[in-house]
Amino acid sequence: MTTSKKKLVALQFPFFENDYEKNLKTLTSLINKAPDNAIVTAPELCLTNFSFDKLNEASEFSSFAKKEILKLSEKKVISLSMCEKIGENFYNSAKIFYKGKEIHSQPKVKLFAFGDEEKHFSPGSEENIKIVEIDGLRYGILICFEIRFIRFWLKLQGADIIMIPALWGKLRKEQLVAITKSLAIINQAFVILSDSANDDMAKSSGIITPFGKEYRNDESSYISYNADLNEIKKMRRYMDIGLK
Secondary structure, eight states, X not given: OOOSEEEEXXXXXXXXXXXXXXXXXXXXXXXXHSOTXXXXXXXXXXXXXXXXXXXXHHHHHHHHHHHHHHHHTTSSEEEXXXXXXXXXXXXXXXXXXXXXXXXXXXXXXXXXXXXXXXXXXXXXXXXXXXXXXXXXXXXXXXXXXXXXXXXXXXXXXXXXXXXXXXXXXXXXXXXXXXXHHHHHHHHTSEEEEEEOOSTTBOOOOEEEOTTOOXXXXXXXXXXXXXXXXXXXXXXXXXXXXXXO
């Protein structure tokens, strides 16, 4: 690891299908609040929301917005998910950006049937759920509903930081809190959860440490924590389950 301290940031804001430009403006202003070398996670589909009835428009805007996000990633790691068209199919793709480049792309594997995702998006491949190393830190990313699948947790064991862009409904808020805390403890990693702040969403965004300590705030659009990355090694030594 290049440094033992990192600013971890979870963004939490409302976003809508009828104002893509406003969504982008909100996102970029919040990313700009984060200091250099921060690790920032934004909500699932925060540029366009689901936009099932206009996926061509949503994917085109996401492609445009991606250029702006790439600029902001020169000195920050930024993750989120966005609507993406590949060939004739649409995907809900998680992205990791850093140093002005797209480091990793991961189309959502487990689409949320109750939200009709399966009718509009194509699923990605489980092979893309993997640990990505950036400057000596190991990252993993899961999109919302995917955190319910234990086999995906296992694929990310050994990651230092697990980022979760989400659009998680408030009726299942307690489950979101319990699952993300458990993920941090079982994988002995920092978890950054970024959920939507729309009225029907759970919020619950924040940072959870490898020891299970939670820093959440349902009232804030910008939640940050100055993480001591040595906590990862300490937890893995203290409670040795075979992770390095």
